[in-house]
Amino acid sequence: MAKAASSRSTKSESGSKTGKSEPLIPNRERPDEPGRYKASKDELVQFYRQMLLIRRFEEKAGQLYGLGLIGGFCHLYIGQEAVAVGIQSGLDGDRDSVITGYRDHGHMLAYGLDPKVIMAELTGRDAGISKGKGGSMHMFSTEKKFYGGHGIVGAQVPLGTGLAFGHKYNEDGGVCVAYFGDGASNQGQVYEAFNMAELWKLPIIFVIENNQYAMGTSVNRSAAEDQLFRRGESFRIPGIQVDGMDVLAARGATETALEWVRSGKGPIILEMKTYRYRGHSMSDPAKYRSREEVQSVRDKSDPIEHVKRELADAGVAEDEMKAIEKEIRKIVNEAADYAETAPEPEPEELYTDVLVGKY
Numbered sequence: 104m105a106k107a108a109s110s111r112s113t114k115s116e117s118g119s120k121t122g123k124s125e126p127l128i129p130n131r132e133r134p135d136e137p138g139r140y141k142a143s144k145d146e147l148v149q150f151y152r153q154m155l156l157i158r159r160f161e162e163k164a165g166q167l168y169g170l171g172l173i174g175g176f177c178h179l180y181i182g183q184e185a186v187a188v189g190i191q192s193g194l195d196g197d198r199d200s201v202i203t204g205y206r207d208h209g210h211m212l213a214y215g216l217d218p219k220v221i222m223a224e225l226t227g228r229d230a231g232i233s234k235g236k237g238g239s240m241h242m243f244s245t246e247k248k249f250y251g252g253h254g255i256v257g258a259q260v261p262l263g264t265g266l267a268f269g270h271k272y273n274e275d276g277g278v279c280v281a282y283f284g285d286g287a288s289n290q291g292q293v294y295e296a297f298n299m300a301e302l303w304k305l306p307i308i309f310v311i312e313n314n315q316y317a318m319g320t321s322v323n324r325s326a327a328e329d330q331l332f333r334r335g336e337s338f339r340i341p342g343i344q345v346d347g348m349d350v351l352a353a354r355g356a357t358e359t360a361l362e363w364v365r366s367g368k369g370p371i372i373l374e375m376k377t378y379r380y381r382g383h384s385m386s387d388p389a390k391y392r393s394r395e396e397v398q399s400v401r402d403k404s405d406p407i408e409h410v411k412r413e414l415a416d417a418g419v420a421e422d423e424m425k426a427i428e429k430e431i432r433k434i435v436n437e438a439a440d441y442a443e444t445a446p447e448p449e450p451e452e453l454y455t456d457v458l459v460g461k462y
Contacts, residue, residue: 133341134363134371140189140354144417150192150350151410152427154184157209158407159435160218164208164225168385172443173225176254177239180209182380185406186312187213189353190280190373193361198277200248200270202263204284205240206312207252214247218434222442230445234452248277257283257290260309264296267307267370278306278364286317288331297338297370304369308360309335311372312347314379319391332374340370347375348404351413378404 161179168177191213203210211221224231225239232242242252250266253259263281270277287293288311300307311331315322322329332342345356353375360371378400382389411424
């Protein structure tokens with residue numbers, strides 16, 4: 104796993120090792136290399152709480168799926184918590200917008216949405232955030248400027264570009280963050296969006312959550328250029344590769360990206376090198392990788408254990424961390440109980456929120 108954007112080794116056009124991030128096209132303005140965010144003790148505690156909430160929530164969702172209380176597709180965010188928490192913590196909730204794909208529970212929790220309404224959506228209840236009709240992949244909150252949750256691979260990228268156009272058109276100072284994965288980075292619509300975003304200098308951060316496996320295929324086998332932060336070079340969009348297992352590195356890169364975009368310089372790409380511990384979805388046995396590989400990442404790079412070490416260095420006692428763990432488990436168990444007992448939608452709900460066009 105990459106440890107920081109500044110310490111990775113990439114190849115230059117001549118094929119030599121450089122030891123730092125270099126653009127494919129030299130002499131073009133680029134953002135500064137980001138550093139790790141210098142978090143206060145209170146901020147570290149908050150990062151830990153949010154990441155732990157995502158981890159325990161997703162573990163509980165996996166249990167409910169196994170019991171048959173959650174149906175359809177269900178994509179868990181376990182292992183990738185530092186990305187959503189690091190980025191979301193740097194955004195302005197009053198003006199910035201967010202859009203992502205179908206692995207969306209973690210993003211919603213990081214954005215402060217109620218675990219009860221998210222879990223109720225997973226179980227198809229009327230109290231769910233999409234009234235039980237969206238399920239795992241299609242959650243939405245205009246109040247929080249969270250625009251999904253999209254089941255079609257890569258579809259959120261042009262939609263996010265449209266959100267960015269709205270921010271620029273309305274002159275509201277907002278930035279859109281569009282998350283997508285290493286698999287979606289090979290979609291054609293992504294590059295059409297890159298082109299328009301740079302042409303119009305739209306305020307958008309394209310975040311590639313590179314969890315190493317697009318469904319069941321390693322990024323090294325599916326991408327001719329597997330240094331995904333370079334994918335925008337031909338459109339003059341700069342990119343930064345970041346250790347997505349380190350919440351402070353993610354937050355530091357977010358600060359750099361926001362400074363670039365808010366100054367009117369157009370879009371930027373953040374490639375977050377991360378890792379998912381579970382299969383692509385709950386139906387994926389993940390036989391394309393070994394248990395030893397997954398365990399090695401857990402042992403060496405787990406984002407929550409990383410923050411726990413930072414907390415210990417900041418003087419937070421182990422008893423305090425255990426108390427937070429107990430509190431988070433209580434919140435998640437209450438969300439699960441609520442989702443199991445809340446009423447299902449009335450049959451008439453099938454006919455609401457349906458748009459019909461005339462041709």
